[in-house]
Amino acid sequence: MGKYTIGIDYGTLSGRAVLVDVADGREVASSEFKYPHAVMDEALPSGRKLGVDWALQHPQDYLDVLYHTIPEVLRESGADAEDIVGVGIDFTACTVLPVKKDGTPLCFLPEYQDEPNAYVKLWKHHAAQNKANRINETAEKRGEKWLARYGGKISSEWLFAKIWQILDESPEVYAAMDRFIEAADWIVWQLTGVETRNSCTAGYKALWHKRGGYPPREYFAALDPRLEHVVQEKLGTEILPLGSRAGGLTPEIAEKTGLVPGTAVAVGNVDAHVCVPAVKICGAGKVLAIMGTSTCHMLLSEQEQAVPGICGYVEDGILPGFYGYEAGQSCVGDHFAWFVKNCVPESYVEQAQKEGLDIQVYLQKLAGKQKAGESGLLALDWWNGNRSVLVDVDLTGMMLGMTLQTKPEEMYRALVEATAFGTRTIIENFEKNGVPVDEFYAAGGIAEKSPFMMQIYADIIRKPIRISGSKQGSALGAAIFGAVAAGSEAGGYDSIFEAAEKMGKLKDVVYMPNEDETKTYDLLYAEYTRLHDYFGRGGNNVMKTLKRIKKEHEG
Ligand SMILES: Nc1ncnc2c1ncn2[C@@H]1O[C@H](COP(=O)(O)OP(=O)(O)O)[C@@H](O)[C@H]1O
């Protein structure tokens, strides 16, 4: 009888579960549940308006993912629950929420339902930038050594900026929360009844270090005296390494999902990092880009090297025995989603429908007929700020070269190219700073759906691109960690490397750079870099001025 594990990938808009065969990673069944509340960036369910740069979620949606997708993959596969030996989950990060000590989210309590700071702050909640600035300035002033691990600057997406925002704006919420916890750890807590913290989110998003722990309390006190004991009071300090077993499934969750009580559950993981073993990466020098709403770039190295402008590096943060480096672009597919929602004429939508094509596929069909540089357009990919290498959410988007002849498919292609230039900037930044990049892999919705984009990326970054063999790379990665949490005695594996070797997958296709296109793209990339540095490194702060004026209008 085969043994199986279930991996659940909590993305920005939905949760996706896969049930896979432990022997070879074969996907037997899958299921998706779209979050009913999606991303709340304008108002709470009560109608209460949110400010600029807010992005919240509702934790009930995460529980509903379990109740819908697990029974569905069990039904679809026909697998016996006794043969499901482990469950692993991954989540967007730093997606964080305030909870009571029994795990109840504050936003479930009637007194906080109309309080924005009681909800989950999604990874792309950018309304704590003023806090991130002070976190950086204070760290620099005090000569905090950890700052270099985070590329010299931490982002407003990270944990301490978010919790400080709560303290500052809603001290009563801060006082009422017993824990501030990553959604990854919270959902594992709901599955097992045990509160655990995973080393991945703690390391990348909460400044934690395997040997040194968190920054000292004097640092937090220098930020705000009320934060002096934030770690002890709100976070908890017992951090478990990736691949550990967090606990066994509770009888209540087992009953609601159809699984067996006590089934091994892995400690939480991050949607990007978890994907590395899913594409069989087990060593240094291979960048994996997980390309969806945003892109995260993961890279292993045997060397510890400070790299400016990256999100950070964490020892054992992706796989044991390596320094795991992370960089990213906080907006990639989000550009394209924004474009089709706001900038495509009715006639295009109708034609796409007539041809039975998704509107993005239709635009790609038209844009694919063009050559590099043919549109005369060049864009900066900062519709949601810049995560790497500038680490500045106050930067905004820009497109240059438009004329009365410019077509929607050309603008769409320019946005795709801009995101690829952003990726090339990240690769070159690693290489320049002593972390070699030999190969490039891609996973995520975009790598899966769009050969058009993958070819443009290969042409722009000048490297062959290998693609994840699973449509759900992150969910497969979570299932792989589920197999390690189960261990070999239960039918899983004792090492993540062995599990990756057996269960990881790559497609046969490799996108090769096309020499003619790369030559033109080199010219465009030089112009992109000029604009990138001009608008992004202080040559012209017009984007910030415009944002400030906009904020004044919004009060
Ligand atoms: N045919 C397509 N080609 C390229 N990108 C697409 C296509 N369809 C949807 N997308 C983009 O994929 C992104 C979602 O990626 P996905 O990996 O599925 O989700 P997530 O990032 O939430 O995990 C959206 O931002 C959307 O613009």
Ligand SMILES: O=C(CO)[C@H](O)[C@H](O)COP(=O)(O)O
């Ligand atoms: O910060 C992250 C990883 O470190 C987020 O999880 C990520 O950017 C969100 O990913 P997705 O594009 O899949 O929604």
